[in-house]
Amino acid sequence: MKIFPAIDLRGGRVVRLTEGDYDRMTVYGTDPVATAKSFAAAGAECLHVVDLDGALEGDAVNADIIESIVRESGLFVEIGGGIRTEERIARYLECGAKRVIIGTIAVEKPAFALEMINKYGEAIAVGVDAREGKVAVHGWKTVTDKDAFEFCEFLRDAGADCVVFTDISRDGMLAGANIAAYERLAKLDGLKVVASGGITHADELKRLAATGTYGAIVGKAIYTGALTLDAALAAAKEGICSQNA
Numbered sequence: 001m002k003i004f005p006a007i008d009l010r011g012g013r014v015v016r017l018t019e020g021d022y023d024r025m026t027v028y029g030t031d032p033v034a035t036a037k038s039f040a041a042a043g044a045e046c047l048h049v050v051d052l053d054g055a056l057e058g059d060a061v062n063a064d065i066i067e068s069i070v071r072e073s074g075l076f077v078e079i080g081g082g083i084r085t086e087e088r089i090a091r092y093l094e095c096g097a098k099r100v101i102i103g104t105i106a107v108e109k110p111a112f113a114l115e116m117i118n119k120y121g122e123a124i125a126v127g128v129d130a131r132e133g134k135v136a137v138h139g140w141k142t143v144t145d146k147d148a149f150e151f152c153e154f155l156r157d158a159g160a161d162c163v164v165f166t167d168i169s170r171d172g173m174l175a176g177a178n179i180a181a182y183e184r185l186a187k188l189d190g191l192k193v194v195a196s197g198g199i200t201h202a203d204e205l206k207r208l209a210a211t212g213t214y215g216a217i218v219g220k221a222i223y224t225g226a227l228t229l230d231a232a233l234a235a236a237k238e239g240i241c242s243q244n245a
Contacts, residue, residue, distance in 0.1 A: 006219035020140035054082020103127035170198025202235035
């Protein structure tokens with residue numbers, strides 16, 4: 001299982017939200033590129049970057065910083081937040097990003113999302129952000145009536161390679177991941193699932209890896225010291241070994 005340490009950007013700073021609430025934000029750094037390099041130096045191979053301003057405003061507000069992270073970190077970088085045009089997708093991929101995550105636009109304009117999936121293949125992931133089982137959009141501010149699990153199944157059937165599934169109620173809470181949700185998603189054969197939201201302890205990562213979950217995003221736990229990146233990487237490997245035993 002791949003571990004994606006997370007860098008969430010707001011106003012050019014490294015931050016974390018609590019339950020997706022922009023009014024409950026903690027700043028953890030002012031140099032996102034240096035943060036990305038520190039993850040690489042600690043052994044990370046992947047990185048998850050979100051433009052929170054972009055998610056809220058529908059445009060790539062922190063694009064210049066993100067492109068610098070991609071160019072200078074040397075990591076496999078996936079990017080989300082405010083990506084709602086093919087022009088933006090193409091620009092991020094051209095600068096070296098390995099995966100671009102579309103969220104709101106995939107819900108509101110599924111035909112566009114499917115066109116991008118068909119055109120760019122595994123370079124496109126869909127961010128499925130769930131609150132009480134329903135998909136949320138526009139920076140998690142608006143909750144739709146769309147069932148999150150059914151939406152993932154629809155995406156799989158339509159040819160999507162990967163979804164980033166976030167349980168919003170767990171995000172930034174350090175209360176543990178929604179393991180049951182990922183066990184359910186693991187049954188969708190052919191779909192890579194990146195788990196996000198609340199991951200706090202190494203044991204959770206072992207359990208996720210054992211289900212066959214493709215990747216896990218770790219954010220606040222690393223920034224607060226509740227979980228070290230070394231421990232996260234080791235747990236992911238151990239979980240895979242357990243699965244294959």
